Amino acid sequence: MILKLISCEIFYREMCAAVAKSPHRVDIEFLPKGLHDLPPGEMPARVQEVIDTVPDDTYDAILLGYGLCNNGVAGITARTCPLILPRAHDCITLFLGSRQRYREIFDANPGTYFLTSGWLERGETSGDLADLSVQQQLGMNRSMEDLIDQYGEDNAKYLYETLCNGTKNYSRFMWIPMGVEPESMLQAAKEKTAEHDWKLETVPGDMQLINDLINGNWNEENFLAVPPGSTIQACHNDRIVSY
Structure with a gap:
């Protein structure tokens, strides 16, 4: 074909x-x-x-x-x-x-952000897609400092926790090696985990x-x-x- x-x-x-x-x-x-x-x-x-x-x-x-x-x-x-x-x-x-395996792993691991080589290399949205995204239009990508300047500290804290802190319910990364990526990808996953001070677990892809x-x-x-x-x-x- x-x-x-x-x-x-x-x-x-x-x-x-x-x-x-x-x-x-x-x-x-x-x-x-x-x-x-x-x-x-x-x-x-x-x-x-x-x-x-x-x-x-x-x-x-x-x-x-x-x-x-x-x-x-x-x-x-x-x-x-x-x-x-x-x-x-x-x-x-x-x-x-399979969707069955995804459901089993998802249900057993609440608060988990999944990582693959693609998410490590290409996970950041940029250019016109970032500008047009729902997150950008709703102000979900704004920093705490920016919100404080506009709304004051108390209001800024509330807005940040409500709209901008998209990872507040997460506590771990789950690395999914697919067998096609270089071994250095595991180190990149560890570094990203350290940035967030989360746990890192691995499940084979x-x-x-x-x-x-x-x-x-x-x-x-x-x-x-x-x-x-x-x-x-x-x-x-x-x-x-x-x-």
């Missing part, structure tokens, strides 16, 4: 590793991390623009390297060839290999979902195949997405 992969750059190393071993030809296009932080409707519109530039009659399918991502793929329409996407709420499902996406193993349990002319929808059950 000849496939087109449109993926969030958070999967850069993992997708490239999978494509290198795939029996199929896969043309890759990465989009910047942070689309899911844009106001509602912006992410699907941007991904749709890329899909609409894919030449007709060139590919057997377009693969989406995304989870549902805060409804970021809901509303995307397949044009002339099928869209294939994982049944996943977000990217961590793909890093852990699983390339199964990523490999299945790239290799064409699209079983209905784990993947949605959207036929031409149909539109991705979020569904409020374990299937996560439908059309």
Whole structure:
């Protein structure tokens, strides 16, 4: 098969590793991390623009390297060839290999921020995406000093804890090695943990979902195949997405 992969750059190393071993030809296009932080409707519109530039009659399918991502793929329409996407709420499902495993680890580890090579290398949103993000528009990225200057110390403390301190309910990082990153990534994870004075735990990643996406193993349990002319929808059950 000849496939087109449109993926969030958070999967850069993992997708490239999978494509290198795939029996199929896969043309890759990465989009910047942070689309899911844009106001509602912006992410699907941007991904749709890329899909609409894919030449007709060139590919057997377009693969989406995304989870549902805060409804970021809901509303995307397949044009002339099928869209294939994982049944996943977000990217961590793909890093852990299944939504069942993600749920087990998530439920057993409250207050955990997950780290992968992509989150260490590309986790900071910058440029126009940062300026357009919901966080920026609501003032969630402002410093305590900036808030004090505008609102006074007491009001600033309340606003900071309410709007700006997005990590106040977290106490640990969980490092997910995928087997495709250099060993130095563990040291980077340790340094980030020290900055926050949190705990660091490690849970092995699983390339199964990523490999299945790239290799064409699209079983209905784990993947949605959207036929031409149909539109991705979020569904409020374990299937996560439908059309």
